[in-house]
Amino acid sequence: MRPPVRSPAEGPSVPAPLSLDEAMRRSAPLAHLASMLAASRARLDVVRPLLPAPLARAVSAGPVDAESGNWVLLASSPPVAAKLRHWQPRLEAALKEAGLLPAVIRIKVQAG
Structure with a gap:
């Protein structure tokens, strides 16, 4: 997408916004x-x-170091983390089998 063209009297031109994917x-x-x-x-x-x-x-996905x-697997509560x-x-064996190495999981309780 091309930025808009403005005459000098209109002030500086502002580029068109980028989509999140493009950014x-x-x-x-x-x-x-x-x-x-x-x-x-x-x-x-x-x-x-x-x-x-x-x-x-x-559970939800946390960050990969x-x-x-x-990889961090986030648990919704301490009892869920214990389980x-x-x-x-x-789970680590399944990651290894899928080729997602190193297949090490850290379990954390999700704050909030």
Whole structure:
């Protein structure tokens, strides 16, 4: 999209706004963020179907550590986190089987 053309009497021209997708493609930091979000969602897509429905509804994807590749799985409450820790070896094995290495999960209780 081309920016609007204005005459000097109208003042400075303002470029047309970018869509979020376009801004993320043009900005290296935002593109990296989008990549990390996709990696987190991919991991959640692998582990969520393995969990019982009530437990699956109580978890969400957290960040993937860019350096280590470790992933944070967010639990809605301390009891959910405790239950997830029982499932952790099976979930990590599923990530490894899916080729999402290193397949290390850190479980944290989601604040708020």
